[in-house]
Amino acid sequence: MRSKVETITNKSMNEGNATIEYYIYTRKSTESEDKQVLSIDSQTDELKKIARDNKIRVKAIESEAHSAKAPGRPVFNKMIKEIEAGKAQGLLVWHANRLSRNSVDTGLIIYLLDIGKLKEVRTPGQIFRDNPNDKFLLNLFCSQAKLENDSKGVDVKRGLKKKAEMGYLPSGAKAGYMNDPYAEKGNKRIKEDPVRFPIVKEMWRLLLTGVYRVPKVVDIANNKLGYLTPKHKRIGGKPMAYSAAYVMFRDPFYYGMFEFPRKSGNWFRGRHKPMITEEEFRKVQEMLGGAENERPHIHTFAFTGMIRCGECGCMITAEHKTKRQKNGNVHYYTYYHCTKRKRGPKCVQSVVQQNDLEGQIIALLDQLDISQEVHDFGMKWMREQNAKDSVNTNAVLTNLQKDYKDCVAVVDGLIDMRAREELNKEDFQRRMEDAQKEKKRLEELLADTGDQIDKRIKFANEAFEFVEHAMLKFKTGPWEKKKEILSTLGSNLSLMDKKLSISLENSLVPMKTVSLVSNQVIARVRTAKNPVNKTEIEQSLARSQSMLRTVNNVRTIFERQNGYIYIPDLRNYAHA
Template identity: 50%
Template sequence: MNKYYIYCRKSSESEDRQILSIPAQIDALKEIAKDHALHVIRSFAESKSAKYSGRPDFNELNKRIEAEEGNAVLVWHPDRLSRNPEDSAKIISLMDAGKLLEVVTPTQTFRNNPMDKFMLGFFMMNAKLENDNKGVNVKRGLKAKAEKGWLPSGAKPGYTNDKYAEKGNKTIQNDPVRFPLIKQCWDLMLTGAYTVPQILEKLNNEWSYRTTTRKSIGDKPMGRSQIYRTFTDSFYYGMFEFPVGSSIWYKGSHEPMVTREEFDRVQTILGRPGKPRPKIKEFPLTGLIRCGECGAMATAEEKWQVICPVCKLKFNSNNRSACPKCTITIEAMRKPTLLHYIYYHCTKRKDPNCTQRSIRTEELEKQVDAFLAKIGISEEFKNWAIKYLNVLNDNEVETRNASLSSLQNAYNACVSRLDNLLKFKISPQNTDGRSSPTRNSRHKKPP
């Protein structure tokens, strides 16, 4: 009597889109074994592509047949066993050696004779041919799409694929919600006054940006690595490389978010060490003034001091909660004297021996006022500035509207989830009060 192994396989690739699920394959093959009184000694099942050799369960199946523990295989279709020449040769070699006597499918049995072995090899190699042709056709289609100026992949943040277009002719359009938000990120970066983490904080928390919702991912804040990729991606000024690393560049047909010059400027900002930007504590003049002696940038420090009403000691309160002399806590002091100072001074990065001392903010502001008083503004510049302020206002309105739209979408998604949860909670199917739609669907028997 022949000893049968059941072998089932399904990969997540498009080649297996129409194939039954593994549980459905097992049920169907067990039914065949029962109807024909086949002696099944073990079942193998794996979710791997058969385009290449190296599947663990398939190799284990071959080892057991080689060791003559079993001598027949029950499988849904020959292409479940192999789609590559190496594994196909293993199956035929086992038949040539007399160790594999037959391969049984729901529609056909391949026994150890020349014609059946030829047909079995033909079906497996025909699956290989289908894969190869599919790969060639896909590459040809992707290249044709790139030549038309459309990136042959998912849309970048700020853009969306036209889901209503015919497959193969999908274009890339501006995302009405996310495009203005990502554009505003570029604008902030171009000012040179914001770091990438600061821009990311604004994008996610102030403007409520959420990624595009897909089947199992999305509707989340943008990640740190993603925003760095965005600021270094040539797609945003209208060019893309395809395939990546090929040095073949195409001009995109999508609407660029920035110009080439603006993109290059952002790359300079990202790569320039010591670029002056406001730190966690922002001071109005840092990043704008330099030391008059050595030319290094000026920085500022804030100091809070307390005069203890008990012992009259003046001490720095930045990192203290009590008087260092009499140990009374600041909270317990009655009418303590609070002093607040902001000092600007040279960073001395260019010359550690720079002799310039610190200056109080009040004195520095007087010097700035005196300098600005010498500057006159022409009528032409004033008109241009007012016009540009209107442009900035329009941009701010667009960003605010996009942010509100993003918030509304997130709110609607939450309400929808709550409604569905309530419906399931009161459903007669939820008898124990602990089931979930996800758990319920996982336990459904495949067709």
């Protein structure tokens, strides 16, 4: 930044200064090297005062916010060119290290003194001219600044390497994680972000199903699960970008490993909590293919990439078979079987037809199936109970906010006491650990009120919606929809002796009871001779104590659920 040309004159200006025009040069880096340096405005004010007091003629004031650790400062380079052209002959700076912290620029300044293009370099306490002692001292001061930078760099690199060897990533936290804000400087630890960790983990799960591609996973995280990047002073608080998601899905950090420095080949086992297994990470890399583009799917099998062999643990694959009879009829079959790629004892599991596999899935969906009347009744009852609880919720929320504010004050007080050395390290760590536990407990309680309860009511509605439509959509939908439904049902899918085993998603477990009890109630109503309508069904459900207990259990489970699960909307066939 360059101000207008300013000339400071005085009738008693001495002859030496009268023949020299000076640049006032001010600089302050945004990096840690200049933490203790005056601001640019403060430097300028002080140097202008010195110019007046010493009858110095100022040609221009040049300022920039740029590190001097390496050559290439645009304002500095422009100023030097004008000195070489004879437009000025002196420099007035706050300190020699404002001019240079690198050997190239230092050498250039000394050379300009050597050839007479630069007559003087002035600071508030010294004048450097073209004589051996002055040039030696100027070179020394600039070299000392370089030494400080170089030594600091060595110390920082050593500290970062030590941190990596201890299992802690020496950089900012990845998506889903956070740096412990209350750890002592130099002792920062990466821990799970209570808000974003479950969302990012769900993103990995969705991608691993093979149903969703990266852009769709990002859309779900941003628009359905409410992901926002961490908010800082000037950045953050925004949805995840597609490019950031591709980088994330290729980062080994998420299964517990990291490389430091980057591209060094030095790998470390992190002490943070992994989000996925190494095997799951490898699977994602195969799905994404080369560079950052996903490989196109060349098969149309509904259930490949999702199920493992219950005997050997290998993936289940599929193949089409065609049988032609002598009478000319042609039959098409799809068989699923173990890939049998593991060495060791031979896997003896046989093939299973897709029709048999689908029959087992339909049987499970039948256990979850509910009618629209049950869906509407369940959500109506849950919203009514939520409204009744809102008065108590507001009172609890007020008290929790007060307790949380007090707890934060305790944490801040401990930090101040440690800074004043009123607490030794052991007492500080012990008391801080207790305070942090209480703070985390209050954060979790606060998260369970207000908007979080409304959000979980929304998740409950999505679960009711899913079990209402899943069986019909599975029977009539395309292979993509079948795959999506199966991936939503649960995890740890395995095939053993032609029997499919599924660990049902926690959100769907209570739906089996809802389906069973509601079917019993509706069956009793429909035994009457006269047809029944929706109102009569809802009234019967409301009179059933077992139904009310069941729906209340569903509400409790969703209010206590820790984490996020994406449940697709099955009211249309739109493929992800």
